[in-house]
Amino acid sequence: MAERSTLNGAPNTQNRAPSTPQEAPGTPQEALDTLHGARSNEEWVTVLSQPGLRRDAALEDLHTLLVRGLGYALSDRSNLRESDLEDFAQDAVLKILNGLHTFRGESRFTTWAHKIAVRVALTELRRRRWQDVSLDELTESRNGGAEFIPDFLADPALGPEQQAMQQVILTTLRRLIRDALTDKQRQALQAILQGMPLEEVARRMGSNRNALYKLLHDARRRLQQGILAEGLSPQDVLSAFEL
């Protein structure tokens, strides 16, 4: 594969964000121009589409830029390995080449390319962070319950009326989670509330991130409709929780 051998031959560029601040360009627009570099969107797409020395040079520039960008994007991550930035940038460049026809030119090419690189990197870091955690550990799938919703919020600052209102809402919410949601919705909701990333929940359910978001959106709508059907207005509910 020409791209891969070129990428493997790319110089080992800076792997971390530099500690000294860069010289700030004058205006936000100038800053974007600086980042974009010497190529227009059309030039990036044209050069990357045609095999040859110009493409090799562009691939090397892109790879170098993405390694630098990822260094900044991931500078606060604790679970990075030494080769991660190079590996993520390389995977991203391959995705960019494969998806070149989907670039619509609505942003700068380098912004679009960084978006892909960030998705590649964070997907892998999330997978790594959660790889040893099962859904069952986080959820009550064994009894299909909603026991994770507390009976009340112990807040002495609240008056008795507000506390009573919260209790009514929480009781309703527990019942609706138990009776109005599907097993999948209940399990996904609980896993997300326990902090598992959407795409990791989706992976364990044999689904994908987008489908899971829709499943949870449907769950939220069912819960909302159930609460409204009890005669509680959105304002009643939000103000009971000081939202």
Next chain:
Amino acid sequence: MLKKIVRALLSTRPADSPKLDPHKLKELVRGIMTTYPDEIDCDECYEQLDRFVELTLAGKSAAEAMPLVQDHLDRCGNCCEEFEALLSALRALA
């Protein structure tokens, strides 16, 4: 012997479910009560994220120009995390 059996039984009994902390519970309630039929999903947000981040970098109000993307970022932890990482990278590179 009896003690051993009791200890074994106790250790296999499912633990009580941990309760949601108040902050997450409030987040859940807010998420439910502010759900709209026309929310965009993760794919639609991702499609528009590069334009959204460029508006932000240019000092414009991306939230006003693209309210559905902002709404999705407020709801979806993964997409919001990606937006912030992308913004950090592009800001630092510029």
